[in-house]
Amino acid sequence: MASISSLGIGSGLDLNGLLDQLNEAERGKLAPIERQIETQQVKISAYGELQGALSGFQSAANALNDASLYQSLSTSVSGEAVSAAATADASVGSYVVDVETLASAGSYATARLEGIESIDEPVVSSGGELNLEFTHAGEEGTSVPVSIADNASLADIRDAINAEDAGVTASIVNDGDGHRLALMSTETGREASITGMDWSDLTKADGVSFSETAKAVDVVGENALLNVNGIAISSATNQVEGAIEGVTLNLNQEGTSTVAVEQDARAVREAVVGFVEGFNALKGTINELTAFDGDAESAGELLGDSAVRSIEGRLRSVLSGGVAAGEGGFSMLNDIGISLKLDGTLEIDQDRLDSVIANDQDKLSDFFAGDSATGGLAGQVSETVTQLSGTHGALGGAISGAESRIESLNERYLRMEQSIEATLTRYRTQFGQLDGMIAQMNQTSDYLMQQFDMMNAQLGRD
Structure with missing residues (x-):
C-alpha cells in the first residue's frame, strides 16, 4: 500500500512510517490463509x-484384460529369403518356404527418336490419345489412354503420362545417340507389365521418326514363384498373403526359409511383468508421498492422508481376493507365480510364470481377463481404479475437496484484504485529522508566544 506523502507535515510526526507499520501488521493476518492455500495446492x-501412478497401473491391467492377448501368435524365421507376420487367424505350425523367383516390374522404352536434338523440341504436331498397352504374348490386355496436346515435346509427353494414374512412371533416357521415352510399371507382376505404346492417334512433327535400328526395348514383369511345404504358388507381388492362412510373407531374396508360427509367449509375459511393475511403481509413489524422515524432520505431502490409506486398502483387497475359478483354473496371484511381499510390493517367481505362460495360457486368460469386462482379476483392478478416481471415489473426492477448500480460502483471503483496506483507510483518515489538529495547536501556540513576547517587550519599555 502506498503512503500519503503529506501526512506528518502539519504535526512533524512520522505518520507515514507508522501507517506502513500498521499496514504490515494488518497484512500479517493474511499469512495463515496463504499457508493454508499453499498446503492445499501441494496436496493437489x-x-x-x-493419479498418474494409478493410471499407469490401470493401463497395465487393461492390457491383461484383453482376451485376444492370450490368443496372439508370433512368427520366427530362419533364413533370409522371407520375413513373416501372423494374425490371430493363423495356425500354429512350421512351414518351409522356397523362393524361386522374386516378382519384378515390367518396363518399356521406345525406339530412339530421330529428328530432335532436345527433349523440349516438339515431337508431335497434332495431339490426341497416346495409348499405353498392358499386353503380352498375344494375350488380350488393357489399354490406358493419355491425352497429348498439340506440339507436345518429349518432356511434355513424359509429364502428361506422369500426371495420369496410368500404372507407370515415365522418364527420358539418352542412350548416347538420342532420346527415348522409358516407362516402368508401378506394380510388379506379369499382368501389371507395360508392354507397348500406340502412337497412331498422334501426328509426329516434321522430320521426327522412330529409329529402325535402335528399336524399342520391352522387359516383361514377372510374378514371384515360390512353394510352401512343396506347394507351388505364384504371386504378382513380393508380399504374399494366403499362402499360409493368417500369415503375410514378405519375399526378400531367392532361397529357402523356415517360418514357425507359435503362441506369442513374449507378449503375454511382457504384459504380466508390466502389471507387476505398474503396481510396484504405484506403491513406490505412495511410499514417497507418505514418507517421514525423523532426522531431517521432513514428511511426505500425503503423510497420514485418509485417501491414500483407502486406495492402498482397496487395491490390496482386490489383489489378495483373487477370482472364482473353474476346475483346475487359477484363482490367486500365487497360483501363477506372483506373490505379495511384506513391504506391499509384488514379486514374480520367474520359473512358475514361464511354465504357466507356456502351458496354461487359456487358464491365464480366464484368470486375468475372465468372461466379461470385470470378470477377471485385471478387470476388477481396472474397475477399482476407475471408482477410486471418480468424483465420489477416495482420490477423486480428495482432489475435489482440496479444490473446494482452496476456493473457500481464496474468498476468505479476498474478504480479509477488503477488511484490511477498510481499516487502513480509517487509519489514514484519523491520522490526517490528528495531523491537522496538532498543526492547528502548533499555530495557536506560536500565536500565544508571539503575544507574550510583545507584552514583555511593552512592559520593558515602561
Whole structure:
C-alpha cells in the first residue's frame, strides 16, 4: 500500500512510517490463509502424482484384460529369403518356404527418336490419345489412354503420362545417340507389365521418326514363384498373403526359409511383468508421498492422508481376493507365480510364470481377463481404479475437496484484504485529522508566544 506523502507535515510526526507499520501488521493476518492455500495446492499436486501412478497401473491391467492377448501368435524365421507376420487367424505350425523367383516390374522404352536434338523440341504436331498397352504374348490386355496436346515435346509427353494414374512412371533416357521415352510399371507382376505404346492417334512433327535400328526395348514383369511345404504358388507381388492362412510373407531374396508360427509367449509375459511393475511403481509413489524422515524432520505431502490409506486398502483387497475359478483354473496371484511381499510390493517367481505362460495360457486368460469386462482379476483392478478416481471415489473426492477448500480460502483471503483496506483507510483518515489538529495547536501556540513576547517587550519599555 502506498503512503500519503503529506501526512506528518502539519504535526512533524512520522505518520507515514507508522501507517506502513500498521499496514504490515494488518497484512500479517493474511499469512495463515496463504499457508493454508499453499498446503492445499501441494496436496493437489501430490494427488496428481498419485493419479498418474494409478493410471499407469490401470493401463497395465487393461492390457491383461484383453482376451485376444492370450490368443496372439508370433512368427520366427530362419533364413533370409522371407520375413513373416501372423494374425490371430493363423495356425500354429512350421512351414518351409522356397523362393524361386522374386516378382519384378515390367518396363518399356521406345525406339530412339530421330529428328530432335532436345527433349523440349516438339515431337508431335497434332495431339490426341497416346495409348499405353498392358499386353503380352498375344494375350488380350488393357489399354490406358493419355491425352497429348498439340506440339507436345518429349518432356511434355513424359509429364502428361506422369500426371495420369496410368500404372507407370515415365522418364527420358539418352542412350548416347538420342532420346527415348522409358516407362516402368508401378506394380510388379506379369499382368501389371507395360508392354507397348500406340502412337497412331498422334501426328509426329516434321522430320521426327522412330529409329529402325535402335528399336524399342520391352522387359516383361514377372510374378514371384515360390512353394510352401512343396506347394507351388505364384504371386504378382513380393508380399504374399494366403499362402499360409493368417500369415503375410514378405519375399526378400531367392532361397529357402523356415517360418514357425507359435503362441506369442513374449507378449503375454511382457504384459504380466508390466502389471507387476505398474503396481510396484504405484506403491513406490505412495511410499514417497507418505514418507517421514525423523532426522531431517521432513514428511511426505500425503503423510497420514485418509485417501491414500483407502486406495492402498482397496487395491490390496482386490489383489489378495483373487477370482472364482473353474476346475483346475487359477484363482490367486500365487497360483501363477506372483506373490505379495511384506513391504506391499509384488514379486514374480520367474520359473512358475514361464511354465504357466507356456502351458496354461487359456487358464491365464480366464484368470486375468475372465468372461466379461470385470470378470477377471485385471478387470476388477481396472474397475477399482476407475471408482477410486471418480468424483465420489477416495482420490477423486480428495482432489475435489482440496479444490473446494482452496476456493473457500481464496474468498476468505479476498474478504480479509477488503477488511484490511477498510481499516487502513480509517487509519489514514484519523491520522490526517490528528495531523491537522496538532498543526492547528502548533499555530495557536506560536500565536500565544508571539503575544507574550510583545507584552514583555511593552512592559520593558515602561
